[in-house]
Amino acid sequence: MVWAYQIGGYQVLAKYLKDRKKRELSLEEIGHYMKVAKAIERTIEVRGKVDGVMG
Numbered sequence: 088m089v090w091a092y093q094i095g096g097y098q099v100l101a102k103y104l105k106d107r108k109k110r111e112l113s114l115e116e117i118g119h120y121m122k123v124a125k126a127i128e129r130t131i132e133v134r135g136k137v138d139g140v141m142g
Contacts (some may be wrong), residue, residue, distance in 0.1 A: 092127045099125060 090100055103120055112120070 088131060089124055091125045099127060122130065 090098070092099055100120070100123065103123065108114065
C-alpha cells in the first residue's frame, strides 16, 4: 500500500527512485527514502482513522 501511494498523480516512492535512475544512492538518500516511506505509512494510518471517524 505504501508503494502505491500517490500524490499529484505520481507514485511517490517510484518517482523518487526513477528520478535517481542509473546512479548509486548515497547513504543519506537511502535514509531519506526510508523516512519518506515511513511518513507515507503513517499518513495512510492516520487517514484511515480520520475516515473512520468521519464515516
